[in-house]
Amino acid sequence: MDISKRHFLTGCGTLIAGFSIYSVAKELAESEAGVSVDQTQTIKYAMVHDExxxxxxxxxxxxxxxxxxxPDGVSRVVINRTGPFGEYPDQSxxxxxxxxxxxxxxxxxxVCPTGAAYIDSETGIVGVNPDKCVGCQYCIAACPYQVRFINPVTQTADxxxxxxxxxxxLGKQPACVEACPTHALVFGNIRDPESELVKTLKSKPTYxxxxxxxxxPKLFHVSTIDGEIVL
Ligand code: SF4
Ligand code: SF4
Ligand code: SF4
Known part of the structure; x- marks a missing residue:
């Protein structure tokens, strides 16, 4: 069990597998201990999806x-729906x-043999350089979250x-964050204690x-109160 999870469980006195209040202090401690990818990194972007x-x-x-x-037929983000949960008419x-x-x-x-898949040292964003990608699909096979695909237009990983x-x-938020009508998505720098992202991580249990x-991973989820939890 990691430290953040132990703190959460101790605080709540409740055993809920897989949940944690993300510890920003832990992030900083890890950085100081040299565990992080780049301890001099001042920007590390992350996102929260509040279910x-x-x-x-x-x-x-x-x-x-x-x-x-x-292009049609592929997607960088998918919102999966499960349910309904509960009895009619109280379903969710x-x-x-x-x-x-x-x-x-x-x-x-x-696994990328050409260096096309990389972590940006300034932001922590995992990127794809289409000029280096040869479409071998090693990255697609290696991703445990199954979120990569071959762009049918460019024929490179996306x-x-x-x-x-x-x-x-352009100094804007990600398009999905701007478009969300309910403010379910929060994006920001996990190294900035004043960011809305960090305040959200401190105020809500996430997994x-x-x-x-x-x-x-740096995609955090606030689990729905109703319904199942899929880790
Ligand atoms: S989720 Fe998959 S594509 Fe994204 S950084 Fe992790 S392994 Fe790579
Ligand atoms: S951050 Fe940008 S690329 Fe990623 S899902 Fe949102 S809109 Fe798409
Ligand atoms: S835009 Fe917001 S509310 Fe709509 S599906 Fe995406 S995250 Fe959910």
């Missing part, structure tokens, strides 16, 4: 498609986000890049998928 606020409208997916010119659904987790220890980067080129460079693999 309690999500209404499954898919505005995020459509905005992503438009802004990043994602769970909406969970599936997209790149921007892993700090990214399997896709490790996935969410937190809108680095299309939005962040991350497949942390047991050691990938250190």
């Amino acid at each position: 309690n606020l999500c209404i499954g409208c898919n505005a995020c997916e459509q905005a992503c498609r438009q802004v990043n010119h994602v 659904y769970r909406f969970s986000r599936k997209s790149c987790q921007h892993c700090e220890d990214a399997p896709c980067v490790k 996935k969410c890049d937190f809108c680095r080129e299309t939005q962040l460079k 991350r998928a497949k942390t047991d693999l050691g990938t250190r």
